[in-house]
Amino acid sequence: RKEVEQDPGPFNVPEGATVAFNCTYSNSASQSFFWYRQDCRKEPKLLMSVYSSGNEDGRFTAQLNRASQYISLLIRDSKLSDSATYLCVVNQGGKLIFGQGTELSVKP
Amino acid sequence: NAGVTQTPKFQVLKTGQSMTLQCAQDMNHNSMYWYRQDPGMGLRLIYYSASEGTTDKGEVPNGYNVSRLNKREFSLRLESAAPSQTSVYFCASSEGIAGGPTDTQYFGPGTRLTVL
Numbered sequence: 001r002k003e004v005e006q007d008p009g010p011f012n013v014p015e016g017a018t019v020a021f022n023c024t025y026s027n028s029a030s031q032s033f034f035w036y037r038q039d040c041r042k043e044p045k046l047l048m049s050v051y052s053s054g055n056e057d058g059r060f061t062a063q064l065n066r067a068s069q070y071i072s073l074l075i076r077d078s079k080l081s082d083s084a085t086y087l088c089v090v091n092q093g094g095k096l097i098f099g100q101g102t103e104l105s106v107k108p
Numbered sequence: 109n110a111g112v113t114q115t116p117k118f119q120v121l122k123t124g125q126s127m128t129l130q131c132a133q134d135m136n137h138n139s140m141y142w143y144r145q146d147p148g149m150g151l152r153l154i155y156y157s158a159s160e161g162t163t164d165k166g167e168v169p170n171g172y173n174v175s176r177l178n179k180r181e182f183s184l185r186l187e188s189a190a191p192s193q194t195s196v197y198f199c200a201s202s203e204g205i206a207g208g209p210t211d212t213q214y215f216g217p218g219t220r221l222t223v224l
Contacts, residue, residue: 008148043198043215044151087150095166096213098143098150 003027006088006099014107017078021102023071023088033064035073036087038101044087047073078106110134112216114199120222121189129184129219131199139202140182141166141213142174144195151198157182189223196220 006023013019025033033050048055050062050071061074071088083106088099112133121127133140138159143151143166153166157176171193173185182201186193197219202211 004150041218043217045215046212095153095156096151098152100148100150 002099003092003097004088004090004099006086006102008100008102010103010105012105012107013078015078015080017106018074018076019078019104020075021073021086021088021104023073023099025069025071025088025090025097027090027092028066028069030069030090030092032091033062033071034089034091034096035060035062035071036089036098038085038087040084044098047086075104078104080106080108082106112199112201112214114197114216114219116219117217118220120224121186122224123190125189126185126187127189128186129197129199129221130181131183131216132181133199133201133214133216134180135201135203135214136179137201137203137214138179139204139211140176141200141202142172142182142184143198143200144168144193145198145218146195154184154197189221191223194221194223 004025035047036044037047038044050064054063059076063072085101085103087101090097115130141156142154145151155174157163160179175183199216200213202213204211
């Protein structure tokens with residue numbers, strides 16, 4: 001079993017749609033959690049950290065469920081510019097473990 | 109402020125050749141990292157350096173060596189390249205000690221390496 005698992009997609013959605021990505025992790029001792037965004041053939045960039053209480057940044061909402069070892073990212077009112085791959089990242093013992101990424105394509 | 113820079117951007121090697129990938133950051137960060145990214149596998153940590161003068165193995169260190177030349181620079185060397193090392197290599201840096209729970213890692217643009 002992979003340490004961090006994501007649905008690879010692709011998710012094809014129309015502009016304005018709401019889309020949710022899920023991620024599970026295997027190590028219950030994981031300390032912190034993040035979502036990174038990676039545009040095609042570019043470097044990953046931090047989108048947001050994920051806090052236990054859940055957190056929101058504009059159209060983006062991240063949730064963490066430690067009991068189920070599950071992380072989610074919700075994007076509301078999708079824009080064309082949201083098209084990218086979204087990477088779920090878990091800090092385990094001081095090292096970042098990356099999921100394989102979920103590809104999102106937002107169509108006009 | 110250039111952030112994290114990597115050279116070269118692209119490289120083609122023949123099996124058995126050696127090369128060094130260069131990485132530099134201008135953010136005065138203490139920690140630096142090398143990752144590789146393969147299709148369907150996500151980024152995997154090769155080596156990291158918590159601070160100047162220290163280096164540690166990551167998940168996939170075999171076939172690689174690193175040097176933390178100074179606080180700014182962290183190089184990755186392939187002594188005898190193999191086709192299995194065909195990948196995209198990313199360097200990253202973070203402000204605090206490696207893996208601090210709130211450290212943000214900043215990535216360079218990547219080096220696309222093909223080994224024939």
